[in-house]
Amino acid sequence: MTLIDETDTSTFPRTPRNTVRRLPARAAYDRNSVAAILDEGLVAHIGFAGDRGQPFVLPTAYARLGDKVIVHGSVISRMMKVLSTGVPMCLTVTLIDGLVLARSAFHHSMNYRSVTVFGEAVLVTDPGEKAAALKGLTDKLTNGGRWDDLRPVTSKEVAATTVLALPLAEAVAKSRSGPPKDDAEDMNWPVWAGVVPLSLVKGEPITDQA
């Protein structure tokens, strides 16, 4: 799979789906911004339509491999079955960076970085590509290198797993950072204002007893 070139400054084409209309200054369409957020995130929220247009939004693990976002699940999973038919889907990853506490309720906000990818998933059936995708999903959890140390996957496990690739072709990043943006006349209001940073932090690993 093609790796995104970090010197590549190209952007995703703007389409009716991925164009940010609300606060457009917060949007970024360049591939590197999108890739960096996807690579840091751990859980994506996938949206798809069920019966009678009812939307479903389900959290799922994912990995970016080059210009594709890989998701996987049991072959009997409803979401995998629906998405593998190539229906329009939306995949969103959000990193929470902080609480923005302003001097007025109106300017309270959150600092965040998010990516939204639109498109249709493609079923990965080629055994080599499927193995590479499963390796990518596993290695992502430990920043690489774990796959080779594990008990090798069996053909039965591979057969029980649906792997889907969502092309990273129509995507957008959106983010907010920095301090609150209060109205000028509120700057001396007697209340603490600022940012409370938030980050997803690893705790002490808990070894499983054999």
Next chain:
Amino acid sequence: MTLIDETDTSTFPRTPRNTVRRLPARAAYDRNSVAAILDEGLVAHIGFAGDRGQPFVLPTAYARLGDKVIVHGSVISRMMKVLSTGVPMCLTVTLIDGLVLARSAFHHSMNYRSVTVFGEAVLVTDPGEKAAALKGLTDKLTNGGRWDDLRPVTSKEVAATTVLALPLAEAVAKSRSGPPKDDAEDMNWPVWAGVVPLSLVKGEPITDQA
């Protein structure tokens, strides 16, 4: 608004929308499990259908107030406009609790707690209810008590804000916790296995200079 009674052991009715089909043992339909996850989360992912059934999934702040989930946005926001027409929506909140590193790739997983709420949003227009909702959204960021210290909201700000209430009537919690569940024959495979806990942690507050 009615507060959820913590001694209430009642459950949400199971419907075609909220019934978990994949790994049903991970599902919980009781109101307290759902409320606890909603109260801990900060960002919801909202799914709705746009033109031609294209799903959109957008991250947004929210607050649970009794038996409603409150979201808000600019009156010119597309999402607010679409949702206020009462289309079917899905609101999902996910808390990431840990990486589950097993001895085989197949049993890798994540520990998480999530809630999915299905329904149709109702526009909040009553001034008192709207103010209570905005207070709830603001106080959630600091676990309460901030609203009263802020520069009071103006009628112009309230008019510029759409507030929607999603009834907490059709919802489900889903979670995974605990160690990896490896196959018995893999338990002595020579690789570290266990859980790496993850939690969203507050950093040192950054005071905004007036």
